[in-house]
Amino acid sequence: MTAIRNFRRPAAIAVLGVASIGLAACSSSDSARADLAAAQVSTIGVNSYLWRASLEAVSFAPLLQADSNGGVIVTDWYANPSNPGERVKMTVSILDTDLRADALRVAASRQVNQSGAWVDAPVQAATVQKLEDIILTKARELRRQALSN
Incomplete structure (x- = not known):
């Protein structure tokens, strides 16, 4: 039973994380551009x-x-x-x-x-x-x- 409880908590946290990503995707396009800018580079070959x-x-x-x-x-x-x-x-x-x-x-x-x-x-x-x-x-x-x- 402890093993099941230990598994449920990380799973619940993961579900919340995925849900929050989905909510963030619904936010303004400025936020999406900022997230993209934080991860990728378009003018040079590296970050x-x-x-x-x-x-x-x-x-x-x-x-x-x-x-x-x-x-x-x-x-x-x-x-x-x-x-x-x-x-x-x-x-x-x-x-x-x-x-x-x-x-x-x-x-x-x-x-x-x-x-x-x-x-x-x-x-x-x-x-x-x-x-x-x-x-x-x-x-x-x-x-x-x-x-x-």
Whole structure:
């Protein structure tokens, strides 16, 4: 009996969710357009919120490549003026037209200056994750702003 009760609750929640989607579909066409705008992109090949957020997140570094159709942003090497003995290069790939965490990939390379020569150095996984989080947070903020207008 407990198993049946445990099954009914998620089923009831799912039915309510489907019903609310049906009600939302009956709302104004502005709402439908906003929902579509939140999920898809028509002017570039990838999600526009992720694209704009990515460009903003890496704007401190010079760009080598920015391909909105392919969803690839590549920066040139950037050395923080407060730490000139270290430099980073980033690649951001947007893989989908939907605003989802798995539609974003960030890769970074790091080099340190040893006796006048740049030598590859490891990048902490937390650094890449932090940049992905910054991009996703900004993309969601851009989406909220677009939906509220």
